[in-house]
Amino acid sequence: MAERTCENCSKPFTARAADVRRGWARFCSKSCKASHQERSTGQHAAYLHRQADRDFDAAQADGGWDEHKMWSSRHD
Numbered sequence: 001m002a003e004r005t006c007e008n009c010s011k012p013f014t015a016r017a018a019d020v021r022r023g024w025a026r027f028c029s030k031s032c033k034a035s036h037q038e039r040s041t042g043q044h045a046a047y048l049h050r051q052a053d054r055d056f057d058a059a060q061a062d063g064g065w066d067e068h069k070m071w072s073s074r075h076d
């Protein structure tokens, strides 16, 4: 076993020497591995983009889009 520090939460943990040699012993848990990869691969940015799409849909649902069309026709 080898003492390692988690690259996601900086907590110390012990890893098997074989895993350290393979370069796998970087995180204390699967969830730390997942959240670190999410940040580095941009999946979190994609998630935020989906949130923005939902906000846009909500604006359409409550009449925001019709108001926009009226505004456009008044200024054409």
Ligand SMILES: [Zn+2]
Pocket: 006, 007, 008, 009, 010, 011, 027, 028, 029, 032
């Ligand atoms: Zn961790």
